[in-house]
Amino acid sequence: MNTAPRPLVDRFGRVHTDLRVSLTDRCNLRCTYCMPAEGLDWLPRADALDDDEVVRLVRVAVERLGMRSVRLTGGEPLLRRGLVGLVGRLAALGVELSLTTNGVGLARTAAGLREAGLGRVNVSLDTLRADRFAALTRRDRIGDVIAGLAAAKAAGLDPVKVNAVPVRGVNDDEIPELASFAVEHGYLMRFIESMPLDAQGSWDRAAMVTAEEVLARLGERFELLPVGRSGNAPAEEWRIAGTDTVIGVIASVTRPFCGGCDRVRLTADGQLRNCLFATEESDLRALLRGGADDARIEAAWRASVAGKGPGHAIGSAEFVRPERPMSAIGG
Numbered sequence: 001m002n003t004a005p006r007p008l009v010d011r012f013g014r015v016h017t018d019l020r021v022s023l024t025d026r027c028n029l030r031c032t033y034c035m036p037a038e039g040l041d042w043l044p045r046a047d048a049l050d051d052d053e054v055v056r057l058v059r060v061a062v063e064r065l066g067m068r069s070v071r072l073t074g075g076e077p078l079l080r081r082g083l084v085g086l087v088g089r090l091a092a093l094g095v096e097l098s099l100t101t102n103g104v105g106l107a108r109t110a111a112g113l114r115e116a117g118l119g120r121v122n123v124s125l126d127t128l129r130a131d132r133f134a135a136l137t138r139r140d141r142i143g144d145v146i147a148g149l150a151a152a153k154a155a156g157l158d159p160v161k162v163n164a165v166p167v168r169g170v171n172d173d174e175i176p177e178l179a180s181f182a183v184e185h186g187y188l189m190r191f192i193e194s195m196p197l198d199a200q201g202s203w204d205r206a207a208m209v210t211a212e213e214v215l216a217r218l219g220e221r222f223e224l225l226p227v228g229r230s231g232n233a234p235a236e237e238w239r240i241a242g243t244d245t246v247i248g249v250i251a252s253v254t255r256p257f258c259g260g261c262d263r264v265r266l267t268a269d270g271q272l273r274n275c276l277f278a279t280e281e282s283d284l285r286a287l288l289r290g291g292a293d294d295a296r297i298e299a300a301w302r303a304s305v306a307g308k309g310p311g312h313a314i315g316s317a318e319f320v321r322p323e324r325p326m327s328a329i330g331g
């Protein structure tokens with residue numbers, strides 16, 4: 001197609017340029033704030049989009065809808081077979097490519113992913129203590145994650161961000177240590193408020209550590225210089241004085257950033273979601289497998305975004321939890 005893409009705008013004037021693609025709902029960890037110890041009923045493999053289907057949908061999003069960045073996530077995206085090849089095909093579409101991972105398999109894949117065209121990576125790490133990591137993720141893999149972070153940096157992925165979800169009484173006493181770890185290794189650090197998106201439905205607002213609390217804890221150890229928010233990014237950022245380390249705080253619950261949201265999400269089984277908290281999805285897989293042409297897929301995508309609401313209503317009486325948990329939507 002030679003014509004320029006037409007922007008994907010919703011009825012509130014928000015232009016959507018960022019696509020999150022979940023490559024699998026499976027995971028090799030069992031973070032307590034995300035899923036139960038026994039795991040979940042994973043999608044049958046035939047229900048998941050194959051590589052050609054993912055590439056086709058991303059191509060339509062780039063060529064027709066003006067999508068500029070694609071973040072690969074899951075579940076655990078490194079569990080996807082043939083990931084390096086898929087990354088190469090997506091990079092060839094000319095989008096900025098990033099990955100969110102638990103880092104367990106990153107030590108052996110980082111260099112290949114970088115070479116295939118991956119630009120940046122976010123690695124989830126909620127604690128620096130091995131016993132705590134094992135209790136929090138129910139797997140004894142902290143060594144792999146630390147090695148994965150180092151391999152990502154060595155491979156030239158830039159930036160390497162560490163994502164942590166502080167939970168009261170579990171790891172909130174480590175907020176300054178995590179920031180120091182980021183300073184020491186040249187990573188960026190992000191703290192994310194926990195959200196009611198765990199599969200068990202046991203989210204408890206009282207256990208959520210707010211962005212304000214995170215900043216207060218950090219302020220006890222560091223001088224924080226405000227950087228602000230870059231573009232529509234969800235994180236508000238501070239730089240630790242005397243360092244290049246930038247700390248981002250994502251206050252999804254206490255300071256929602258829905259007004260500037262530029263995201264759409266595609267689940268591993270090809271369902272388009274116009275919001276993390278959406279309660280409805282558009283079945284792009286059915287269109288793909290039913291032989292729809294690109295124009296039909298584009299129209300379905302625009303219709304989904306046209307129906308996007310103003311924002312989530314966590315904490316209010318109208319809030320309805322989405323049926324799928326975070327791991328099945330793509331975090």
Ligand code: SAM
Pocket residue numbers: 027033034073074075076077100101102122123124163164165192193194195196197198326327330331
């Ligand atoms: N498995 C990968 C990982 O852990 O980075 C990618 C998927 S995971 C669902 C994406 C991000 O969502 C992680 O940073 C994780 O910590 C975060 N997350 C999971 N459950 C959450 C929850 N209930 N509230 C807030 N963040 C959550």
Ligand code: SF4
Pocket residue numbers: 027028029030031034035074075076102124327
């Ligand atoms: Fe797996 Fe990521 Fe969920 Fe942890 S947060 S269980 S690593 S999907």
